[in-house]
Amino acid sequence: MKARIKWVEEAMFVAEGGSGHAVVIDGPPEGGGRNRGLRPMELLLLGLGGCTAYDVVSILRKSRQAVADCVVEITAERASEVPRVFTRIHVHFIVSGKGLSEPAVARAVSLSAEKYCSASIMLGRTADISHDYEIRDDRIRETAEESGNA
Secondary structure (H helix, E strand, O other): OOEEEEEEEOOEEEEEEOOOOEEEEOOOHHHOOOOOOEOHHHHHHHHHHHHHHHHHHHHHHHOOOEEEEEEEEEEEEEOOOOOOOEEEEEEEEEEEEEOOOHHHHHHHHHHHHHHHOHHHHHHOOOOEEEEEEEEEEHHHHHHHHHOOOO
């Protein structure tokens, strides 16, 4: 795996992954940036979220669950002293689909956190990571829409 980060100006960089996709990284104005891109630590959280969301959706699909949507919301706390590593991270999954099995969702979240998500396991060496989930059943939404209550 490779990555390339090129300085553009002030506190702005363009980061390109080995896949050829790029993202702008920039700092806040008080740090010399112009606030035109993601912060490096935000990218770490986004990587964690993408990694675990990918796992959960993949595991649910392999379990023949009718998953229609998966949103991951992450909150994090950082140390007050340098290095300002993450000390606590909470990962909240909102999984939607028709008739999703609660044990299947719980299993998918657990397997991702404990076995498959490299980002989560790596960040878990410095931060206390917690997970929870909610399930939204599309059948309930369809019923409300059919009756005009949506």
